[in-house]
Amino acid sequence: MIITSCGNSTKIAKSLAKKLKAKYSPLTISSFPDGDIYLKYNTNLKNKKVVIVQSFQPHSDMSLFDIIFAAETAKDMGAKKVILVAPYLAYMRQDKRFNPGEAISSRIMAKLLNNSIDKIITIDPHLHRYKSLKDIFTISTKKITANSVIANYVKKKFKKPIIIGPDWESYQWAEVIAKSVGCESTVLEKTRFSSRKISSKMIKHIDCKHKEVIIIDDIISTGHTIAEAAKKARKQGAKSITAIGVHGLFVEGAIKKMQKSGVTQVLTTNCIEHKTNKIDVTPLLLEELKKEKR
Ligand code: R5P
Numbered sequence: 001m002i003i004t005s006c007g008n009s010t011k012i013a014k015s016l017a018k019k020l021k022a023k024y025s026p027l028t029i030s031s032f033p034d035g036d037i038y039l040k041y042n043t044n045l046k047n048k049k050v051v052i053v054q055s056f057q058p059h060s061d062m063s064l065f066d067i068i069f070a071a072e073t074a075k076d077m078g079a080k081k082v083i084l085v086a087p088y089l090a091y092m093r094q095d096k097r098f099n100p101g102e103a104i105s106s107r108i109m110a111k112l113l114n115n116s117i118d119k120i121i122t123i124d125p126h127l128h129r130y131k132s133l134k135d136i137f138t139i140s141t142k143k144i145t146a147n148s149v150i151a152n153y154v155k156k157k158f159k160k161p162i163i164i165g166p167d168w169e170s171y172q173w174a175e176v177i178a179k180s181v182g183c184e185s186t187v188l189e190k191t192r193f194s195s196r197k198i199s200s201k202m203i204k205h206i207d208c209k210h211k212e213v214i215i216i217d218d219i220i221s222t223g224h225t226i227a228e229a230a231k232k233a234r235k236q237g238a239k240s241i242t243a244i245g246v247h248g249l250f251v252e253g254a255i256k257k258m259q260k261s262g263v264t265q266v267l268t269t270n271c272i273e274h275k276t277n278k279i280d281v282t283p284l285l286l287e288e289l290k291k292e293k294r
Pocket residue numbers: 167169170195217218219220221222223224225226
């Protein structure tokens with residue numbers, strides 16, 4: 001097995017290689033003066049399983065392009081299987097044509113990957129209108145959830161927290177983690193007017209006064225979703241407000257925006273490398289890749 005990366009998830013890639021006793025061989029990726037991509041493997045791939053570890057952030061567009069070039073080149077060089085480990089899989093939120101003429105990006109992304117790789121392993125992909133990855137992928141898929149590692153972290157670091165999911169879909173993380181921790185939880189009802197304008201309501205009331213409130217979501221992008229939930233907890237007199245995201249994209253000043261709304265601490269898993277990474281998903285990926293070594 002050869003483990004490589006296109007540059008976004010090198011820490012996880014190296015750690016997986018070490019634990020699997022597999023060779024880590026970085027790709028050389030650069031561009032020609034005109035901007036055309038240049039990609040080169042630096043090891044022999046004949047009859048090897050090639051694992052490309054690459055989160056789709058930063059630069060989701062280039063990541064997709066790099067992965068396709070890397071996968072096609074691996075096959076061309078005689079690799080027997082190409083596995084993509086994408087701790088964060090982008091383009092999943094555009095899962096329908098919301099307005100006439102729009103691209104259904106998730107389907108296009110999956111179609112491109114279906115053609116170039118043999119298997120995809122990913123963590124908490126944004127499955128909203130799709131029931132499973134099988135709705136868009138024809139290749140072998142493995143969806144892993146970070147719930148267990150997040151729950152362990154919460155158990156270790158918080159005494160008596162309460163958990164809020166900032167929108168309906170977040171029950172998959174908020175409720176499951178609250179159950180494992182053994183604490184109270186609620187999920188809010190969110191209305192999205194645009195990518196940057198949302199509002200939310202607390203339907204099932206939860207008392208935040210003097211409590212350690214944890215808001216958990218799969219993705220923190222602009223931070224608006226978390227900020228709206230934080231405002232509610234702050235209004236009720238929460239003692240502290242921690243935001244936990246599986247995938248911290250943090251665009252357009254997300255962290256400052258959340259802090260302004262009362263968030264006291266922001267934590268993420270290392271699905272996307274960032275200084276807020278406190279929760280390690282490597283053991284979950286390791287377990288899955290060990291099956292490929294048998
Ligand atoms: C979408 O429904 C996701 O689960 C997140 O709630 C959303 O992507 C967060 O985006 P933002 O941080 O821009 O509000």
